[in-house]
Each structure stands twice: as structure tokens, then as C-alpha cells.
Amino acid sequence: xxxxxSGMEEVVLPSELEVLDSxxxxxxxxxxxxxxxxxxxxxxxxxxxxxxTNAVLHGNAETGGTEVxxxxxxxxxxxxxxxxxxxxxxxxxxxxxxxxxERCMAxxxxxxxxxxxxxxxxxxxxxxETGTTVTMVKYAQPEQAQGDG
Amino acid sequence: xxxxxxxxNGLPVLxxxxxxxxxxxxxxxxxxxxxxxxTLKVKTQMEGDVAVVHVSGKLMGGPExxxxxxxxxxxxxxxxxxxxxxxxxVPWINSTGLGALMAVYTSVQRSEGALALCHVxxxxxxxFMITKLLTIFDTHPSEKEAVESFA
Numbered sequence: 001x002x003x004x005x006s007g008m009e010e011v012v013l014p015s016e017l018e019v020l021d022s023x024x025x026x027x028x029x030x031x032x033x034x035x036x037x038x039x040x041x042x043x044x045x046x047x048x049x050x051x052x053t054n055a056v057l058h059g060n061a062e063t064g065g066t067e068v069x070x071x072x073x074x075x076x077x078x079x080x081x082x083x084x085x086x087x088x089x090x091x092x093x094x095x096x097x098x099x100x101x102e103r104c105m106a107x108x109x110x111x112x113x114x115x116x117x118x119x120x121x122x123x124x125x126x127x128x129e130t131g132t133t134v135t136m137v138k139y140a141q142p143e144q145a146q147g148d149g
Numbered sequence: 150x151x152x153x154x155x156x157x158n159g160l161p162v163l164x165x166x167x168x169x170x171x172x173x174x175x176x177x178x179x180x181x182x183x184x185x186x187x188t189l190k191v192k193t194q195m196e197g198d199v200a201v202v203h204v205s206g207k208l209m210g211g212p213e214x215x216x217x218x219x220x221x222x223x224x225x226x227x228x229x230x231x232x233x234x235x236x237x238x239v240p241w242i243n244s245t246g247l248g249a250l251m252a253v254y255t256s257v258q259r260s261e262g263a264l265a266l267c268h269v270x271x272x273x274x275x276x277f278m279i280t281k282l283l284t285i286f287d288t289h290p291s292e293k294e295a296v297e298s299f300a
Contacts, residue, residue, distance in 0.1 A: 017209045020243065042272050043279075046241070053243045057210060098280065110244040110280050117279050 005033065006075040013052075013068045015060040015085070023052050026072055027081060034074040035140040044079065044138045047118040050111040051083040051134050059085025059132050077140040084133040089126040189213040190238070191220045196296045199231040200224050205238025210245025221253045230262040233295040237268035247276060254285065263287075267295035 009030070013019040027048040031041040052068055060066035066086045073080040098110045115122050121137040189206040202220060206213070221232065234253070242250070250266075257264045265287040269277075277283045289295035 017207075017211050020207070020209060024241070043275060046243075046272065046276060046279075049241075049243045053210065053245060057245065110247060114244055114276070114279055 007033070008071065008073045010069065010071040013070060015056045015063065015066040015068050017053065017056055019056075019068070020049050020052060023048050023070060026070075030072045030074045031079040031138065034079040034138075035077050036079055036138060037140075040138070040140075043118045044081075047115045047136055047138075048081050048083070050114045051081070051136065054111050054134075055083050055085035055087075055132070058090065059087035061087060078137065079140075080135065080137045082133060082135045085131045087131045088128045089132050092124055092126065189216050191216045193220060193224065196233075198229070199233055199296050199299055200229045201233045201235055201292060201296065203235045203238065208239050208242040208246030208249060210243065210249070214246060214249040217249055218252055218256070221256055225256060225260045225262065230260070231299045232257055232262060232264045233292060234264065234266050235268055235292050235295075236266060236270065236273065239273070240270055241272040242276065244276075244280070247280065247282070250286070251282075263299065265289055265295040265298055267292045 007030070009026070011026075013022070024045045027045040028041050031044045032038065036044060048070075052070065055068040060068065069082075069084040071080075071082040073082075095112050096109065098113050112122075115134070115136060118138070119136040120139050120142075121135075123135045125133040125135075189204065189208060192203045194201050194203070202217070202224075204217060208214060208217070217234075224232070232253075234250075239246075254264055267289045268291070269286075269288045274283070274288070277286060277288075287295075287298065289298060
């Protein structure tokens with residue numbers, strides 16, 4: 001791991017669910033380079049997929065011609081993914097706990113929950129003018145997450 | 150300095166040029182972006198009175214997720230009460246795909262039927278675990294065991 005390279009890649013993708021496969025593959029690859037083990041990398045890929053799904057279905061509201069920006073950043077022990085849409089933002093306080101017994105059978109509303117459960121840090125920047133950007137971080141070692149807060 | 154590459158579908162891809170050694174930036178277009186035409190395939194075969202629904206492709210949301218719901222709805226209307234959904238052809242799903250499974254589960258329950266899943270990948274199992282739905286779905290490692298669970 002001390003020899004793992006650092007890097008960054010930013011891509012602009014069409015706002016379509018078909019791009020999820022490439023997001024999955026890239027997330028797996030770069031998170032492993034950061035030193036994250038295979039099992040955890042699969043979970044990180046799930047979170048990445050949720051973020052892009054939200055950008056496509058909710059942020060851009062499946063509007064033709066819109067785009068999703070994805071930035072992958074990796075360094076030894078830390079992987080960061082940032083996903084941005086071109087929508088009008090949303091009210092984060094309206095996101096409820098899908099594990100609440102009254103909501104557990106719902107057919108939607110689990111994306112952000114999954115992101116927060118999997119990643120060590122999930123931060124939203126929401127703007128009506130510029131859309132929503134979510135930045136998620138995963139550390140290879142749990143103690144790194146505690147140290148960096 | 151930014152460089153723009155064009156990927157096959159015509160969209161620009163932004164990459165930084167590693168003009169300084171050790172700059173930490175990576176040249177090139179995304180490692181594996183490729184246009185992908187998805188089709189969610191749903192095919193049913195009857196094993197006695199058990200409908201085994203084989204699903205393959207991407208269960209991701211979007212209009213194709215309706216294929217699964219429509220198939221189950223038709224089977225319910227035909228009087229089927231026992232369902233096995235074989236997910237061997239589905240390597241992973243997102244929460245929207247999970248929602249489609251939940252909708253199917255609810256429909257089957259309302260018709261007083263029973264649903265089992267088989268060949269659930271590790272990633273899908275992890276998703277069930279994270280979302281606390283592991284106890285909702287009756288999962289089996291093989292189709293045979295899933296069908297026999299209704300015996």
C-alpha cells in the first residue's frame with residue numbers, strides 16, 4: 001500500500017442509467033488502487049452507483065441532453081468519488097430512514113441511506129442554480145476515518 | 150491544463166495531462182466507458198405449480214424494470230401462487246432495482262402467494278443486508294432448493 005499511486009480522473013457522462021456499468025468498473029478499479037479490499041470495494045461501488053442513479057433519475061430528472069460529472073480521486077488509504085448533476089437541488093431534510101418499520105416495505109427511498117451506510121463520509125452541496133454535488137470518501141482502514149473525522 | 154477526449158458516443162471526457170512528474174494526475178479517457186444497450190430479460194418456466202422467473206440483465210430502474218413487474222402481474226392473474234425469481238443473470242442491482250423486487254414481493258403477498266429468490270449474488274445479498282431487508286426475502290442458493298421450499 002505505501003507504493004499505491006495517487007491519481008484523479010474526471011468524466012462527463014450522459015444522464016442515462018446505462019452509464020452505471022462504467023461507474024461500477026471505475027470505482028472498483030480506483031478504490032482497489034487506494035488499498036481498499038475487494039469486499040469493501042464492492043460496497044463502495046454500490047454507493048457510487050446510488051449516487052449516479054440519483055443524479056440521473058432525480059437530479060437531472062431523466063431530462064434528455066443533461067450530464068452527470070463523476071470525479072474519482074485515489075491516494076494510499078483513501079478513495080473519494082464526487083458526483084454532480086445539473087438539476088435544481090432537493091431538500092435533504094425530506095430524506096427519511098427507509099428502515100423505519102413504516103417505510104421498510106417502500107419501493108423507493110434507499111439510495112442516500114445506502115451511501116451513508118457504506119461510505120465514511122457523505123457530503124452534499126445543493127443549489128437550485130448548479131444542481132447537487134455529492135462527495136463521498138472511503139478509507140482503507142477504519143481508524144483513518146476516525147482520525148480525519 | 151485540461152485536455153478533452155471524445156468517447157465513442159461523442160461526449161467529451163476531461164483528463165489532466167501529467168505534465169509534471171509525480172503530479173498525481175492520470176492521462177486518458179475513462180478506463181472502461183463503453184456504450185451499453187441494456188435489456189432486462191424475463192423468462193418464465195413452470196416447475197409444477199411454481200413459476201420460475203429467470204431474470205437477466207440490469208435491474209436498475211427505468212422502463213425495463215417494468216418487464217419483471219408485468220410478468221409477475223400476468224402470472225398472478227393466471228392464478229399462480231408460488232414464485233421463484235432466479236437472479237443468476239443479475240450480477241448486481243441498485244436501490245431502484247431493489248424497489249422493483251419489493252414491488253413484486255408486495256404484489257405476490259397481496260395475492261396471498263409466496264416468493265423465493267435464488268442465485269442471489271454476494272453484492273445483492275450485501276444490499277439486502279445494508280437495507281435491513283435480509284429477513285424479508287426468502288433466498289436459496291439454487292433454483293432446485295427454492296422450488297422445493299414450496300413443497
